[in-house]
Amino acid sequence: AQSVTQLGSHVSVSEGALVLLRCNYSSSVPPYLFWYVQYPNQGLQLLLKYTSAATLVKGINGFEAEFKKSETSFHLTKPSAHMSDAAEYFCAVSDPGGYSTLTFGKGTMLLVSP
Amino acid sequence: AAGVIQSPRHLIKEKRETATLKCYPIPRHDTVYWYQQGPGQDPQFLISFYEKMQSDKGSIPDRFSAQQFSDYHSELNMSSLELGDSALYFCASSSSPSGGASGELFFGEGSRLTVL
Numbered sequence: 001a002q003s004v005t006q007l008g009s010h011v012s013v014s015e016g017a018l019v020l021l022r023c024n025y026s027s028s029v030p031p032y033l034f035w036y037v038q039y040p041n042q043g044l045q046l047l048l049k050y051t052s053a054a055t056l057v058k059g060i061n062g063f064e065a066e067f068k069k070s071e072t073s074f075h076l077t078k079p080s081a082h083m084s085d086a087a088e089y090f091c092a093v094s095d096p097g098g099y100s101t102l103t104f105g106k107g108t109m110l111l112v113s114p
Numbered sequence: 115a116a117g118v119i120q121s122p123r124h125l126i127k128e129k130r131e132t133a134t135l136k137c138y139p140i141p142r143h144d145t146v147y148w149y150q151q152g153p154g155q156d157p158q159f160l161i162s163f164y165e166k167m168q169s170d171k172g173s174i175p176d177r178f179s180a181q182q183f184s185d186y187h188s189e190l191n192m193s194s195l196e197l198g199d200s201a202l203y204f205c206a207s208s209s210s211p212s213g214g215a216s217g218e219l220f221f222g223e224g225s226r227l228t229v230l
Contacts, residue, residue, distance in 0.1 A: 036221075090157070104157050
């Protein structure tokens with residue numbers, strides 16, 4: 001079974017500050033890892049994904065994440081927060097192969113203050 | 115580019131009523147997934163279908179059923195609705211059961227069910 005743990009249900013940053021959203025995974029096989037963003041009353045939008053290629057993954061809107069096997073982590077970062085980044089962010093894991101489903105973390109709400 | 119289409123976008127029902135949600139996957143995607151997201155919660159996997167057969171099952175209540183049709187669209191049927199069924203229901207599709215080579219699921223905008 002696979003799972004993800006997102007540390008911190010809420011993260012607050014100032015506009016222009018570094019964004020760091022933490023995600024640790026548990027999986028019996030090398031996983032696929034994803035970050036999704038959800039704006040209020042909207043669907044899930046894929047930010048970026050790791051599928052066993054480069055460990056540093058760049059996504060949309062200036063976000064990136066690094067897969068660290070030794071730490072079983074896939075933290076999401078952005079050098080400079082923008083007000084429009086305020087949303088809920090979900091880390092997700094899947095088992096590449098077979099009839100695997102996507103398992104989400106509990107989510108982290110990013111709050112950006114002026 | 116065509117995306118996953120869900121209907122209706124909003125639905126209001128009374129307790130003990132029945133509701134049906136529809137999902138139209140991206141063209142040429144053969145796998146459909148249903149997720150339920152309660153208020154302030156993470157999306158929970160309900161059920162998935164590959165080539166019209168159930169491929170995986172999650173925390174779907176017995177009151178719920180789903181199927182995938184020959185045109186690959188899927189319907190989620192919910193009966194004897196309870197207040198706790200109020201949630202955002204997402205459908206996602208992929209090009210294979212494991213999400214294809216990219217492992218990616220493409221999500222629809224969701225159907226918001228409110229049970230009064």
